[in-house]
Amino acid sequence: DTGVSQDPRHKITKRGQNVTFRCDPISEHNRLYWYRQTLGQGPEFLTYFQNEAQLEKSRLLSDRFSAERPKGSFSTLEIQRTEQGDSAMYLCATASGNTGELFFGEGSRLTVL
Amino acid sequence: GNSVTQMEGPVTLSEEAFLTINCTYTATGYPSLFWYVQYPGEGLQLLLKATKADDKGSNKGFEATYRKETTSFHLEKGSVQVSDSAVYFCALSAYYGNNRLAFGKGNQVVVIP
Numbered sequence: 001d002t003g004v005s006q007d008p009r010h011k012i013t014k015r016g017q018n019v020t021f022r023c024d025p026i027s028e029h030n031r032l033y034w035y036r037q038t039l040g041q042g043p044e045f046l047t048y049f050q051n052e053a054q055l056e057k058s059r060l061l062s063d064r065f066s067a068e069r070p071k072g073s074f075s076t077l078e079i080q081r082t083e084q085g086d087s088a089m090y091l092c093a094t095a096s097g098n099t100g101e102l103f104f105g106e107g108s109r110l111t112v113l
Numbered sequence: 114g115n116s117v118t119q120m121e122g123p124v125t126l127s128e129e130a131f132l133t134i135n136c137t138y139t140a141t142g143y144p145s146l147f148w149y150v151q152y153p154g155e156g157l158q159l160l161l162k163a164t165k166a167d168d169k170g171s172n173k174g175f176e177a178t179y180r181k182e183t184t185s186f187h188l189e190k191g192s193v194q195v196s197d198s199a200v201y202f203c204a205l206s207a208y209y210g211n212n213r214l215a216f217g218k219g220n221q222v223v224v225i226p
Contacts, residue, residue, distance in 0.1 A: 003156070004156065031212060033212065033213070040218060041218050041219075042117075042202050042204070042216030042217050042218050042219050043157070043202075043214075043216045044216070045213055045214070045215070048212075048213060056213065091156070091157070093157075095212045098211070098212065099162075099212075100145050100147060100162060100164075100206050100211070100212055100214070101159045101162070101212075102157075102159070102212060102214065103156075103158075104156035104157040104158065105156050106154075106155065106156045107156065
């Protein structure tokens with residue numbers, strides 16, 4: 001299966017620690033998105049890359065969050081000085097064109113104690 | 114801003130029953146509308162879409178019609194199966210060709226044999 005892959009699937013950390021999530025897209029997809037999903041809510045847009053360029057960031061993405069896609073392939077999402085409110089599922093999605101169809105990974109669940 | 118509202122609460126029904134999940138939206142311009150589905154243990158995947166008013170999206174026996182006059186995109190299936198048990202999300206993009214999606218909260222559907 002060459003779908004969108006996310007790692008780790010689950011991360012438990014203590015408040016104040018830094019965490020990093022990785023997303024490996026479908027190989028021919030040049031567009032990559034990060035979403036956050038909390039319990040009982042739908043996914044909320046965080047940021048968007050086209051190739052290596054970060055083209056859009058949501059105001060949800062505070063200064064403690066940083067995302068990169070250095071070679072236009074895999075992407076990382078880092079959260080510094082985690083807070084309990086950061087506990088959520090972080091979803092990566094990719095697309096190859098402008099059809100509106102996103103291909104989602106299974107997500108990385110963050111639990112901040 | 115653009116937003117999607119789904120009916121509250123999970124939906125539980127018997128196999129072969131008729132399913133309707135309500136979705137209404139608020140948007141400026143001409144959004145595209147989507148239904149995504151998340152099966153247990155899997156990532157979200159596109160179920161169907163409609164890109165302009167009066168379009169009907171359909172897939173796997175599910176249908177939804179883009180109603181501009183009522184700003185709605187209700188999902189329907191005439192006869193559900195146990196395998197349709199999943200979480201269903203309504204979503205919109207600001208315009209055709211834009212992959213940044215705004216999602217509703219989702220509805221858990223449980224089909225009982």
